[in-house]
Amino acid sequence: xxxxxxxxxxxxxxxxxxxxxxxxxxxxxxxxxxxxxxxxxxxxxxxxxxxxxxxxxxxxxxxxxxxxxxxxxxxxxxxxxxxxxxxxxxxxxxxxxxxxxxxxxxxxxxxxxxxxxxxxxxxxxxxxxxxxxxxxxxxxxxxxxxxxxxxxxxxxxxxxxxxxxxxxxxxxxxxxxxxxxxxxxxxxxxxxxxxxxxxxxxxxxxxxxxx
Amino acid sequence: xxxxxxxxxxxxxxxxxxxxxxxxxxxxxxxxxxxxxxxxxxxxxxxxxxxxxxxxxxxxxxxxxxxxxxxxxxxxxxxxxxxxxxxxxxxxxxxxxxxxxxxxxxxxxxxxxxxxxxxxxxxxxxxxxxxxxxxxxxxxxxxxxxxxxxxxxxxxxxxxxxxxxxxxxxxxxxxxxxxxxxxxxxxxxxxxxxxxxxxxxxxxxxxxxxxxxxxxxxxxxxxxxxxxxxxxxxxxxxxxxxxxxxxxxx
Amino acid sequence: xxxxxxxxxxxxxxxxxxxxxxxxxxxxxxxxxxxxxxxxxxxxxxxxxxxxxxxxxxxxxxxxxxxxxxxxxxxxxxxxxxxxxxxxxxxxxxxxxxxxxxxxxxxxxxxxxxxxxxxxxxxxxxxxxxxxxxxxxxxxxxxxxxxxxxxxxxxxxxxxxxxxxxxxxxxxxxxxxxxxxxxxxxxxxxxxxxxxxxxxxxxxxxxxxxxxxxxxxxxxxxxxxxxxxxx
Numbered sequence: 001x002x003x004x005x006x007x008x009x010x011x012x013x014x015x016x017x018x019x020x021x022x023x024x025x026x027x028x029x030x031x032x033x034x035x036x037x038x039x040x041x042x043x044x045x046x047x048x049x050x051x052x053x054x055x056x057x058x059x060x061x062x063x064x065x066x067x068x069x070x071x072x073x074x075x076x077x078x079x080x081x082x083x084x085x086x087x088x089x090x091x092x093x094x095x096x097x098x099x100x101x102x103x104x105x106x107x108x109x110x111x112x113x114x115x116x117x118x119x120x121x122x123x124x125x126x127x128x129x130x131x132x133x134x135x136x137x138x139x140x141x142x143x144x145x146x147x148x149x150x151x152x153x154x155x156x157x158x159x160x161x162x163x164x165x166x167x168x169x170x171x172x173x174x175x176x177x178x179x180x181x182x183x184x185x186x187x188x189x190x191x192x193x194x195x196x197x198x199x200x201x202x203x204x205x206x207x208x209x210x211x
Numbered sequence: 212x213x214x215x216x217x218x219x220x221x222x223x224x225x226x227x228x229x230x231x232x233x234x235x236x237x238x239x240x241x242x243x244x245x246x247x248x249x250x251x252x253x254x255x256x257x258x259x260x261x262x263x264x265x266x267x268x269x270x271x272x273x274x275x276x277x278x279x280x281x282x283x284x285x286x287x288x289x290x291x292x293x294x295x296x297x298x299x300x301x302x303x304x305x306x307x308x309x310x311x312x313x314x315x316x317x318x319x320x321x322x323x324x325x326x327x328x329x330x331x332x333x334x335x336x337x338x339x340x341x342x343x344x345x346x347x348x349x350x351x352x353x354x355x356x357x358x359x360x361x362x363x364x365x366x367x368x369x370x371x372x373x374x375x376x377x378x379x380x381x382x383x384x385x386x387x388x389x390x391x392x393x394x395x396x397x398x399x400x401x402x403x404x405x406x407x408x409x410x411x412x413x414x415x416x417x418x419x420x421x422x423x424x425x426x427x428x429x430x431x432x433x434x435x436x437x438x439x440x441x442x443x444x445x446x447x448x449x450x451x452x453x454x455x456x457x458x459x460x461x
Numbered sequence: 462x463x464x465x466x467x468x469x470x471x472x473x474x475x476x477x478x479x480x481x482x483x484x485x486x487x488x489x490x491x492x493x494x495x496x497x498x499x500x501x502x503x504x505x506x507x508x509x510x511x512x513x514x515x516x517x518x519x520x521x522x523x524x525x526x527x528x529x530x531x532x533x534x535x536x537x538x539x540x541x542x543x544x545x546x547x548x549x550x551x552x553x554x555x556x557x558x559x560x561x562x563x564x565x566x567x568x569x570x571x572x573x574x575x576x577x578x579x580x581x582x583x584x585x586x587x588x589x590x591x592x593x594x595x596x597x598x599x600x601x602x603x604x605x606x607x608x609x610x611x612x613x614x615x616x617x618x619x620x621x622x623x624x625x626x627x628x629x630x631x632x633x634x635x636x637x638x639x640x641x642x643x644x645x646x647x648x649x650x651x652x653x654x655x656x657x658x659x660x661x662x663x664x665x666x667x668x669x670x671x672x673x674x675x676x677x678x679x680x681x682x683x684x685x686x687x688x689x690x691x692x
Contacts, residue, residue, distance in 0.1 A: 049662035050655045051620035053634055058655060061647035143528035150627060157530060164538060172539035175531060183526040263582055286588045294586035300579035304601045304678045314587040317597060346679045366587060 003159030004181065010076055010145040010155060015138055017081030022088025026126075027118060029089065030096045040089070047086035052147055055079045060151040076148035084141050091133035095126040128200050135193035139186045146182075156181065213272075214239045214400060215370055220259050220269035222252070229255045230266070231424035237370070242401045244411040247421035248447070253404040254297075256421070257372045260402070261292045274369065290314075293363025293371035293399075297378050299355040301347040301362075307334060307354075308343040311362045326365075333361035337391045353384030357391055364399070371395070373403040408448075412436055420444050469649060473640050480636030481657065483550070487622040487632060490554055492615055495561025502566035504595065507573050517566070524563035530624055532556050537628045553625035561618055568610035572603040605676055612669040616662055633657065 029040045047055075060075040070078065099122060107117035149157035160178050164171050215237040222230040229252040237243055245253050258264040260271050262278060262285050271278045278288050302310050312330035316323060334340050337357040347355055356376055363371050373392070377385040389410050395401060396414055405411065411418055412432045419429040420441075428435070428444045439445045505517040524532070537552035547555065576599050584594035626635035633654060641650045 049659040051623035053623040058651045062651050065648045146528040146530040172542045175535045175539045179527040179531045186526040286590045290588035300583035
C-alpha cells in the first residue's frame with residue numbers, strides 16, 4: 001500500500017502548493033498594481049485551458065529536453081499545484097468579490113497599509129467563504145493524482161497496474177478496490193470539510209452562493 | 212344543479228390545522244368573495260378546491276363530479292377551473308400570447324393556430340393585444356396579472372379562482388385588474404379571495420367571511436356590510452371598510 | 462531554429478489532426494450522452510420517489526467520488542475478466558459519458574430547483590400533468606439557466622478526453638506522445654498540443670457564449686451576464 005502513501009503525499013503537497021499560489025494569484029489579480037493582474041489572467045487562462053496530462057508531460061518530458069530534470073514525484077506535484085492554483089484563484093476571487101467594498105475602506109481609515117488590510121481583514125474572511133469551493137478543489141486534486149501514474153509516479157494507480165500484470169484474473173476486483181479507496185478518501189474529506197466549515201462559520205454571515 | 216360544492220373540508224400543515232370544516236356552494240356564473248384576516252386559510256381553501264393541496268378530509272364537487280375522488284382525472288377537472296395567482300406565476304420563457312395559448316395547445320389538443328387565436332381574443336378582452344409578443348419580465352405587474360387572467364379565461368373554465376390577485380400590485384395598477392374582473396361578472400363563476408372591499412361590496416353576489424379556518428358568516432354584500440349577524444363580522448368589516456374605503460370613495 | 466520548428470509542425474500536422482478528430486469525437490459524444498443521462502438523473506432526484514431518488518444519489522456520489530481514470534480502467538481492463546470486452550474507443554466513450562452524466566446531473570438539478578415552484582403550480586392549474594409541466598415549463602427555463610455550467614462541463618470534457626490516451630485511444634495527446642517518442646522533441650510537440658487545446662478552449666467558450674446570447678429569455682439576465690466563463 002505504498003501507492004496510497006504516495007497518493008496522499010501528492011495530494012498534500014499539491015494542494016499546499018496550489019493553495020498558497022492560488023491565494024497569491026487571487027489577491028494579486030484583485031488588488032495588484034497595473035501589469036500584474038494582466039499576467040495573472042494569462043496564467044489562469046493557460047493553466048485552465050490545457051489538460052493536466054499535457055501539462056505533466058510538458059513538465060516531465062518537455063523540460064528534460066532542455067536540461068531541466070525533475071523526478072516524477074516533483075513534476076507531478078508541480079503540475080498538480082500549478083493547475084490547482086489557477087482554479088483556486090478563481091474560487092478565492094469569487095470570495096473576494098463577495099466581500100463588501102466597505103471592509104477595505106474601513107481598514108484604511110484605521111490607518112492600515114494595504115498589506116495589513118489584506119492580511120487581517122480580507123484574508124480571514126475569504127478563507128472562510130472559500131471553504132466549500134476549496135474542499136471541492138481538494139477532492140478534484142485527489143482524483144487527479146491518478147494521472148501522475150502516466151509519468152511514472154508510483155501511486156495508487158500504478159500499483160494497480162503492477163498487480164494487473166501479476167494477477168490478471170483479479171483485475172476487476174483490484175480496480176474496484178482502488179475505486180473504493182478513493183471513494184472513502186473523498187467521502188471522508190467531504191465530511192471533515194463540512195465540519196470545518198461549521199466550526200469556522202461567522203455567525204449569521206452567509207457567503208454568496210458559489211457556482 | 213349547483214356547479215361547485217365544497218363539503219366539510221379539513222386541511223392541516225405540519226400539525227397545524229388550517230381549515231376546520233368548510234362548506235359552501237356556488238352556482239353557475241355567480242361571483243363570491245372570500246374575506247378575512249390573513250392566515251385564516253383562505254388561500255389554502257382555494258388550493259384545496261383545485262387540488263394543488265388536496266384536503267385531508269372532505270369533498271369537493273364540480274358539476275356533479277367529485278374532484279377529491281382519487282379515481283377522477285384531476286387534470287381534466289383542472290381544465291375547467293382557472294386559477295389566478297397572487298404572484299402571477301407567468302411562464303417566464305414564453306411570450307404573453309403563448310402564456311395564454313399553451314393551456315389550450317397542450318390540454319385540449321387544439322391546433323396551434325386556433326389556440327393562438329383564442330389566446331389573442333382573451334388578451335384583447337383584457338386590453339393587452341399590443342403586448343402579445345412581450346415576455347413577462349418586460350411587463351408591469353398589472354399587465355402580468357391581466358395576462359394571467361387571460362390565461363385562465365382561454366381554457367373556457369366554469370369557475371375561476373382568484374388568490375389575492377391584486378395584493379402584489381402597486382396601488383395605481385390595481386384598478387386595471389379590478390376592472391377586468393368586474394367585466395367578467397355574470398359571464399363566468401368567480402371565487403375571489405381579496406382585501407379589496409370596494410370590489411367585494413359592489414360586485415359580489417355573496418360575501419364569505421372566514422376566520423380561524425371556518426366560515427364565520429356569509430351573505431349578500433348589502434346584508435354583510437350593514438347588518439351582519441355576527442359581532443366579529445361587523446367588527447372586521449367596520450375596520451377594514453374604514454381602512455380601504457370602497458370604490459366610490461365614500 | 463524557427464524554420465526548423467515550422468517544418469516540424471507541418472510534418473506533424475496530419476497525425477495531430479487525426480488525433481484532434483478523436484478528441485473532438487470523444488468530447489461531443491460524451492457531453493451529449495452525459496447530458497441525456499444527467500437529465501434523467503436530475504429529474505429522478507427532484508421528482509422521483511424514494512427509491513428512484515436513492516438510486517440516482519448513489520450513482521452520482523459513486524461516480525463523483527472516484528477518479529475518471531479508475532472508472533476507465535474498470536471498464537477497459539476490469540470488465541473483460543467477466544467477459545465484457547470493449548474496444549479502447551468504446552470504453553473511453555462509455556466511461557466519459559457515464560462520468561459526465563453524474564456531474565451534469567448535479568448542476569441540472571440545481572437549475573431545475575431554481576425554477577420557482579410557482580411555475581409548476583401555474584402549469585398544474587391549467588390542467589397539465591406532471592410530465593407536461595416538466596417538459597413545457599420547467600425544463601425550458603432550467604436548461605437556459607444551466608448554460609454556463611454546461612459550457613464548463615464541455616471544456617472539462619475537452620481536456621479530460623486526453624485521459625483516453627492511457628487506454629490507447631489515438632486522440633490528440635496520444636498522437637503527441639507518439640510523435641515525441643520517435644523524434645524526441647517532447648517540448649515542441651507538447652507545446653504545440655497545449656496551444657491547440659488552448660485554442661479549442663477559447664473558441665468553444667466564445668461559440669457557446671454566442672449561442673447563449675441567442676437563447677436568452679428577454680428580461681431574465683441571470684445566466685448571461687457578460688461572458689460566461691470567468692476566465
